[in-house]
Amino acid sequence: MATLQYLPPVKPSAIALGTVFNHAASLAVLGPLFGDTYRQAQAANSKEEFFKSKEAATAAASWGSSLVGSAIQAYGVGALINATGTLSYKGAAYLGSLIFMASAAPAIVSQIITEKRPLDTIAVGTVARVFETVGLSMFLTWWGTRTNPFD
Structure with a gap:
């Protein structure tokens, strides 16, 4: 039986702010900076997933799953x-950078x-x-992730 004791503790505020960071980077920073190209990239990356998924019947469900995914990513x-x-x-x-290479690089190479x-x-x-990878890592390092700063 697996127990949660093997999951390292992370300061809850770091998870919450990391979640906000990912959404802010997507919506507030990248959207206006790249405009229509960014919106096209988001649509191209999520359209197939959206239509394949029966659970993503509404935009609210899609946004909610994105929020949960961002929180899990911030924790990780x-x-x-x-x-x-x-x-x-x-x-x-x-x-x-290592997280980027392990998670995003294969899809980027495939797209090319x-x-x-x-x-x-x-x-x-x-x-x-x-x-979402390098920026989030640096932001969380700035904020702090340890539940006990003396660890």
Whole structure:
């Protein structure tokens, strides 16, 4: 039987702010910065998933699952920061880069080689993923993730 004791603790405020950070990066920063290209990238990345999923019948359900996914991502990044003992921004940037390479890079390579999507759409999607990995790691390092700062 699996127990929760193996999951590293992460400060709840770090999870909450990390969730907000991901949504703010997507909506407030990347949307106006890249405009229609960003909206096209978001639609291209989520359209197939949206129509394949019976559970995503409404926009509210889609937004809610995105919010939960962002919270899980914030916890995961915070837990990795704690588990690796990352304390510096340089270390956070390296950790975020590794997370990016493990999670987003395969899909980006597939979009370039197999799907042959427009490069501007791929570039904007890549910038969004960098914000969600490297940016989130650095933001959480700044905020702090440890439940006990003396750990």
